[in-house]
Amino acid sequence: MVKIAVVGASGYTGVELLRLLVGHPEVDICCVTSRQHEGLPINRVFPSLSGFCELVCEPLDVGRIAERADLVFTALPHQSAMEVIPDFLAAGCKVIDLSADYRLKDQAVYEHWYQEHSSPELLAEAVYGLPELFREQIAGARLIANPGCYPTSIALGLAPLLKNKLIDPASLIIDSKSGTSGAGRSAKQGSLFCEVNEAFKAYGVASHRHTPEIEQTLSTLAAVPVQVNFTPHLLPVNRGILSTIYASQNQVLETAELIEVYRQFYSGETFVRVMPGDQLPDVAWVRGTNFCDLGIVSDGRTQRVIVVSAIDNLVKGAAGQALQNMNLICGFNEQLGLGIVPLFP
């Protein structure tokens, strides 16, 4: 049994971590923190948890948490995360950080897109926790930078093409659409029901902060520097990211050949499902689960390939992937606690 603390438990990522952790047979949740709900049982904050978790929300006291926890999930906003993570590490905890603070390897890039970094010395040590692509580095890590939701959907969608040098990396265009839980549970006018429902828009065009994270991973996969156009959109659903990705093929393959490339690349990967040629992913088919569903279409007319990638932004895009990383770090079966069937409809 591993002793777990969830720091920042009252957001959507926090409650999703708890949903998954209470069903994990090797986990003992010893502590949840929430500044906003300090003193309140977490099942009063989220009645969904009634009967599963009665812990009372604590303030974020690193020392008192580190006394009890082996591993800490930090589900805090960027900047808040790096204010406490060095102390957790110093106190002997392992940390899986769901913020963006340790995802970018280059301090200057981080500081260009976010703000000054207060613990840049940890950037080299932090392991980017995308198991299907970087599994071997994760098991021994002390600090996991859990990938962003958009970047996860995109990296898994493009890895087989880039690793096999089947496309021109300079041609990449990524059009992503995310459910509204990605915007978090804090009260913002732009996240109100009446602003999102029956609405649809692009945002952060040519300027979204996930761009450098996406480019960092794609550059690693392509072994050359990659720049992309990445356009996120806000989707009137609770959960789900669908990324539609366009690239020019170096040599035009048939759809069936491309699907075979993906099947081989992801052979043995439980959480990646390559769809048959006549079906394409839908965020509805992965709801509540750690799956990434991939569809691939070759367009002979334009010599491009179109990849469609679907995940649940709160699971494979956040809490589920964090559990997968925890399983690797703790030496558990990687699928433990994640064998969830999608909820449809």
Add this chain to the structure above:
Amino acid sequence: MVKIAVVGASGYTGVELLRLLVGHPEVDICCVTSRQHEGLPINRVFPSLSGFCELVCEPLDVGRIAERADLVFTALPHQSAMEVIPDFLAAGCKVIDLSADYRLKDQAVYEHWYQEHSSPELLAEAVYGLPELFREQIAGARLIANPGCYPTSIALGLAPLLKNKLIDPASLIIDSKSGTSGAGRSAKQGSLFCEVNEAFKAYGVASHRHTPEIEQTLSTLAAVPVQVNFTPHLLPVNRGILSTIYASQNQVLETAELIEVYRQFYSGETFVRVMPGDQLPDVAWVRGTNFCDLGIVSDGRTQRVIVVSAIDNLVKGAAGQALQNMNLICGFNEQLGLGIVPLFP
């Protein structure tokens, strides 16, 4: 291991049965049927099931199914169900029927609201499968009439008041709202996205077929004949039923006293969660689970009590309750395979 067949697997109730059954440790699904999708693997019908169930949809051949299955879930429309259930029973299968065909004890009442009954001799034998109220009769049953979704939410909401004779049964008014999956997966104009989304209406006012089923159970609980006003509404959500129930109190109790009555009545019941006095149920808090959440408010001004009852219509209102009945029949732990945490948001 119990060998299970799911007859009528391609509707929403069918896929929900499969979602739950593939995660049940004592179940071996040996057969799924679908007239519409005969010959197609069920994971092509529902890509959500990819990686969990690869069975090919079969035609409904009672003999061939009965050779393999110990227990059959019939997820067919009413009338179609009673056309095959006597044969399954004759062939030695136990049957949990999710249609309305064996719920009403009085053949005349059934025939008034539906049509002629082709096996009325089974009505007396069939057990109404609402475990929290009729558990002792279920274990030995050969044929379970799995309760309707609306009736489940209402019977659980009213049982403590009626059994304790705290309300006037003649005063009952029940205003229910159901998610659209209750209308099934067949293509009907009234179930189209554009007809339901941004819309809300009552239907079947003073004439809905669940009325006699509701009254039958409430009459049993009250030990006097009960007639109610029951008004269903169509809610633009996928899942969930919320019933708001009004009754005149025989003697006005405080909200806290009424909550205590409910707590005692449902003491030991895992799947009923009586909410604290300052919180009321929301269908969002039970999504994907077998819970029935209950909220109770006493109104001293009007001397009435208002009960709010929330379930997931596809789980406690259909497939989950069916599994709970299966667990009882098979002698498994009643919660086996049903320990699901609600998916929020």
Add this chain to the structure above:
Amino acid sequence: MVKIAVVGASGYTGVELLRLLVGHPEVDICCVTSRQHEGLPINRVFPSLSGFCELVCEPLDVGRIAERADLVFTALPHQSAMEVIPDFLAAGCKVIDLSADYRLKDQAVYEHWYQEHSSPELLAEAVYGLPELFREQIAGARLIANPGCYPTSIALGLAPLLKNKLIDPASLIIDSKSGTSGAGRSAKQGSLFCEVNEAFKAYGVASHRHTPEIEQTLSTLAAVPVQVNFTPHLLPVNRGILSTIYASQNQVLETAELIEVYRQFYSGETFVRVMPGDQLPDVAWVRGTNFCDLGIVSDGRTQRVIVVSAIDNLVKGAAGQALQNMNLICGFNEQLGLGIVPLFP
């Protein structure tokens, strides 16, 4: 041309007033105020208004507004409204107030449900602006208390029954469901997309502030004091209120007879549509319009009548009714600017 100011233009009621006012041929909008967006053109706050209204949001300066405006719509929260309305009246403006501040005739009742009233001397003068029921008083009024959204749907639904003494007022149970725009545009966690979408709950059970307003009007109509059970619910749609109302009939009439009572009562009323016996209202059929659609069903079994009333909460429940009142006050055709066809789907 009447010169109009909209005070509090940046909420949902404000933008709805502007949507209707820019299409009104006898209106000159001279001023819009918004504390939050002072200095910003209103079409930047609401790009929907681009091409229709370029006014810059002003601070709320009664003197400067009264110099220019003949009639002021106050779309402010309660309490904020009564802080400025006496000054507008003193400066010679007519006021149509969309808050609750002048709706209740009895100061003590107001102060029980809200807070201390700072201008109780105006309560007797204020006219409750529900034209179909109180038209004759509206034309000459200086201060209109524009009715609440729930109370409008309920009063119109019950007036024919109460005025004709066809029901027992003590038996009234009102189950209402409102779209989320009723909660306003301020950023609150409970109004976030992920909290409302795929969710449904009751709120304010036996304690909602619209209760005294509802009872005041129903008591006037019944000519006896009336107490009701009123339960509002939060509906995952942008717009629309549906109220389902239950009452015991004094003498049981057929559905067709009751419909005829309604047809006669609302004969000549453009904005009330009594539906035929085989159709019931849906909030989708009144979207964007000033209609109140009514359906009536008699239940001979229980001797009750069920009335279903549908309005758009932002139009007949707020801005549209306010325009209707303006038309009466200014001597315009009562339908002017309100001849809008519902937007379906």
Add this chain to the structure above:
Amino acid sequence: MVKIAVVGASGYTGVELLRLLVGHPEVDICCVTSRQHEGLPINRVFPSLSGFCELVCEPLDVGRIAERADLVFTALPHQSAMEVIPDFLAAGCKVIDLSADYRLKDQAVYEHWYQEHSSPELLAEAVYGLPELFREQIAGARLIANPGCYPTSIALGLAPLLKNKLIDPASLIIDSKSGTSGAGRSAKQGSLFCEVNEAFKAYGVASHRHTPEIEQTLSTLAAVPVQVNFTPHLLPVNRGILSTIYASQNQVLETAELIEVYRQFYSGETFVRVMPGDQLPDVAWVRGTNFCDLGIVSDGRTQRVIVVSAIDNLVKGAAGQALQNMNLICGFNEQLGLGIVPLFP
């Protein structure tokens, strides 16, 4: 007054035509047809129309319609449209066809993507009714091919760039998302609420029938043959299309410069709103109206331009544009009956 028939009135395009036509001051609707609802008043099919249109649905009898109508809107599926349009023309009616049957100039292209064409001799005469781009040809036309919804959003989004030769036409990638009303009102499983709600998927990837129509118009604008990648997605909203369009700039301009190009190109066009640089379109801002809102962003890093185009698919993408064409044909003010303010929220 022009005498109008709406052929195929019971679909979403049909009811939208009626919504707009009943508010048009120069129109007399003389006839509506519906095979499915023959004999039923159209306000029983669509209660939204109660009080606006009481016409009874007729069968599609060309002769009887042509006796009464000057101009016919055909809102039929492709193939059904071309079965009657030659007869309407022969009988002296003008026709605005909302199907795809006369949009493609090249018979072979039509027959490749659809089926055999039964009146290819009319293809040359039919005028593609996109007024902002082809206004001068429309006024004198006898047969208007009303553009598709996707093609309208795309052509308006790209015309300024292509006409000014600012982009490389070979680089075009178009990622479009459409509300569900685009799928029509016929009962199909894929359009059910539970299949679309909380779901999102691409469809028709590299194979959608709007592709040749898009390419035909873009080729005309670019004055060279253009091939594109066009990917439609199904959006869980009733109305609205958002197209996100990517192209390589021939010479990189600033966002402000590009916006100025659009402002000049669409100077004087009421129905195209070029958004300021810090705001981007949202389908919510055009709901119910004939507007096309355009946002433009230059990405210096990748030397691409991203254009975002939003329309209401039922208005500018269908019925509204059809009215605009009618106004031009009949010599009315082009904006007549279309001065609608968007419904927000």
